[in-house]
C-alpha cells in the first residue's frame with residue numbers, strides 16, 4: 448500500500464512520539480504506586496501532580512479540580528450520573544442537546560429510564576448551533592444541570608459556550624460541557640465561561656488512549672463515581688494510570704503550545720479542502736457552521752452517493768475518513784447529528800467527515816479531492832436515482 452492519508456482525527460489521533468517518550472520511564476523504571484510512601488513512589492506521585500498542573504494551565508483551572516478518568520466516555524457518565532444523584536433534592540431535570548456524543552445521550556436515556564430523570568433535548572439550527580432562547584425557555588425550577596458540548600465531533604459546530612455559561616450561572620444551574628473535541632483546538636477558560644464541569648480525552652489531542660479527565664469546579668457537589676481507594680481526592684478510586692496521565696499532561700502542554708499556529712494552518716487547509724470540493728463536485732452540501740466550526744473539521748454530503756461505499760473506495764487509495772461518527776459506522780441509521788440539522792435521510796447517507804491534523808498537507812488534500820471526484824462520479828453513474836435526476840433535468 449502507498450502512503451496512508453489519515454483524515455479521521457476526530458475518531459482518534461496518533462500519539463506524538465515525544466509524548467510516548469515521556470511516558471516510557473513510567474512503565475518499567477519509575478513504576479511505583481503514587482499512593483505508596485517511600486521515595487521511589489514519590490516520583491510517580493510528582494509526575495501525576497505535574498500532569499494535573501499542565502492540564503489545569505490550559506483551562507485556567509485550579510489543578511485540584513482536575514480528576515483523571517479512563518477517557519471522555521467515563522467523564523461524561525460521571526458528570527451526569529453523579530451530579531444527578533447529588534442534586535436530586537433540587538430536582539430531576541436535565542437540559543442537553545440532540546447532537547451530543549452518545550456518551551451523553553445514552554447516559555441521559557439511562558437516567559430517564561432508571562432514575563426518573565426528565566431530559567430536554569434542545570434542537571439545533573441548520574448549522575448545528577443551539578438557540579439560546581430555547582435554552583432559556585427549557586429551564587424550570589427543577590433543572591439541575593445543563594450539558595452542552597463545546598464542539599461537535601461530526602460536523603464541528605462550536606456552541607456559544609460563554610453565553611450558555613452565563614445563563615446557567617444566572618439561574619444557579621450546573622453547567623457541564625463535553626469538550627473532548629474542543630480541548631486544545633479552541634481556547635477555553637473555565638472561569639470566563641462559567642463552566643462547572645468539563646470532559647476531555649487524551650487520544651483526541653495526540654495523547655494515549657484510555658485516559659481522560661473531568662474538571663469539577665470546587666464547590667460542585669459531585670459524588671464519587673468509582674468506589675474504592677482514596678485516589679483523586681476520594682472521588683475516583685483506582686490506582687492512577689501513571690504513564691497515561693504523564694502522556695496526557697505532555698500532550699496537553701504540547702497541543703496548547705502549538706494551538707495558535709497549528710489551528711491557523713488547519714483552518715487554511717480546511718477551507719482549501721472545502722473550497723475545492725464545493726467548486727469541483729456538483730450536488731454537494733457543507734454540513735455544520737461555515738465559520739463557527741473546529742479548525743480541522745470538514746463534513747460534506749454528496750447527493751446520490753452512499754457514504755459507506757465512498758469510504759470503502761477512499762480506503763482503497765489509503766485514505767481514512769468517516770461517514771458519520773465512528774461509533775455508528777456499521778449501523779444503517781443515519782447519524783443523529785445530521786438528522787438534527789434537518790438533512791433528509793438520503794442526503795445524510797451520502798455524508799463524509801474528514802478531520803485534519805497538524806501532519807496533513809495540501810498534497811494529501813489534493814490527492815484526496817482528485818480521487819473523490821472520480822469516486823463520486825463513478826458511484827453516481829451506478830445510481831438509478833441519479834439517472835432519473837439527470838433525465839428529468841434534461842427533459
Ligand SMILES: *Cc1c(COP(=O)(O)O)cnc(C)c1O
Pocket residue numbers: 457458517518519520521523548550596598599600625626627628648649650651657659
Ligand atoms: C471521542 C469523544 C468522546 C469519547 O471519548 P473516549 O475517550 O473515546 O471515551 C466523547 N465525546 C466526544 C465529543 C468525542 O469526540
